Amino acid sequence: MNGNDSDSENVWQSAVSDWSADKQILSMSWGKLMMWIFLLSDTFIFSIFLIGYMSVRMSTTESWPMTSEVFALTIAGHHIPLILIAIMTFILITSSGTMAMAVNFAYQGKKKTAVYLLLLTALLGISFVGMQAFEWTKLIVEEGVRPWSNPMGAAQFGASFFMITGFHGLHVSAGVILLLVVAKRIHQGRYDKKGFQIVEITGLYWHFVDLVWVFIFAFFYLW
Amino acid sequence: MSEVTANQHPISMYLKVWLLLFVLSSFSYMVDIFQLQGVLRWTLILIFMFLKAGLIIAVFMHVAWERMALKLILFIPPIAILVFIALMGIEANYVFLNRLLVFITP
Numbered sequence A: 001m002n003g004n005d006s007d008s009e010n011v012w013q014s015a016v017s018d019w020s021a022d023k024q025i026l027s028m029s030w031g032k033l034m035m036w037i038f039l040l041s042d043t044f045i046f047s048i049f050l051i052g053y054m055s056v057r058m059s060t061t062e063s064w065p066m067t068s069e070v071f072a073l074t075i076a077g078h079h080i081p082l083i084l085i086a087i088m089t090f091i092l093i094t095s096s097g098t099m100a101m102a103v104n105f106a107y108q109g110k111k112k113t114a115v116y117l118l119l120l121t122a123l124l125g126i127s128f129v130g131m132q133a134f135e136w137t138k139l140i141v142e143e144g145v146r147p148w149s150n151p152m153g154a155a156q157f158g159a160s161f162f163m164i165t166g167f168h169g170l171h172v173s174a175g176v177i178l179l180l181v182v183a184k185r186i187h188q189g190r191y192d193k194k195g196f197q198i199v200e201i202t203g204l205y206w207h208f209v210d211l212v213w214v215f216i217f218a219f220f221y222l223w
Numbered sequence B: 001m002s003e004v005t006a007n008q009h010p011i012s013m014y015l016k017v018w019l020l021l022f023v024l025s026s027f028s029y030m031v032d033i034f035q036l037q038g039v040l041r042w043t044l045i046l047i048f049m050f051l052k053a054g055l056i057i058a059v060f061m062h063v064a065w066e067r068m069a070l071k072l073i074l075f076i077p078p079i080a081i082l083v084f085i086a087l088m089g090i091e092a093n094y095v096f097l098n099r100l101l102v103f104i105t106p
Helices: A005-020 A030-059 A083-107 A111-142 A156-188 A197-222 B011-033 B038-060 B068-075 B079-104
Strands: A073-075 A078-080
Touching: A030 A156, A030 A197, A030 B068, A030 B079, A073 A083, A083 A111, A083 A197, A083 B011, A083 B038, A111 A156, A111 A197, A156 A197, A197 B011, A197 B038, B011 B038
Parallel strands: none
Antiparallel strands: A073 A078
């Protein structure tokens, strides 16, 4: 603007004082706010995966594999389409329910119940990842699905599947570790003085993982 | 503040939402079981998906009881995602038509 030294100094000083002023926009702890910011950025990552999947599925001239048949299982002689994915969906929803209750009991100060609910949530998460490992093994070993080809149809199916469900599975695994760490620390009494907001923050992450699955279930498995 | 509201909700509320999510998931699974096709299938999938997502965000993640400042942070940026979906939809459609022309025309 102008070459005057003292003036430009004032401009920068005003900017610094504005940004460093002791003002708070959001009335919440930094931990919770940062979790929200992280979840917002994660929303973009998963959206980009799903948009990539949409693009390749819309633009391929080959037929897309029938997901309800690819993910069917034969249980006790009955051929049930998409059953494993349905069970995984119910498990993840249940784990979200136990997580929400863990947050509630933690704020009530009922530490023991909260710890048990967190462990139950982690257990459900582990079973989800276990089923996903089973599903991956079945697809790779029995069906011959690869990221670059598969016997059922459009080659892009494998790349989309492994990328999207793999990234989601990593999120679930990380969530299980987080849940176990938080449960252990509550048990040790680390949050007795600090308060139990950590459970709510962990809960936000866990519900988000469930939320992402809702979209993956709708767009990848059902569409 | 959520610190106050979080322990004001009775456990029964979470159980009700949980049940509702179960029912909605069953409905979306039914869409596949009954082999619904076309626009009806896509509409039902989207309706059940948005209802489930809304319940999880509003109740389980407590956004319904958060302040407007946070809601704006959470809901304004994803508008960019909607724009991106529209752009890539147009792009993918264009690529598909070109592939048809190039692959099928001798």
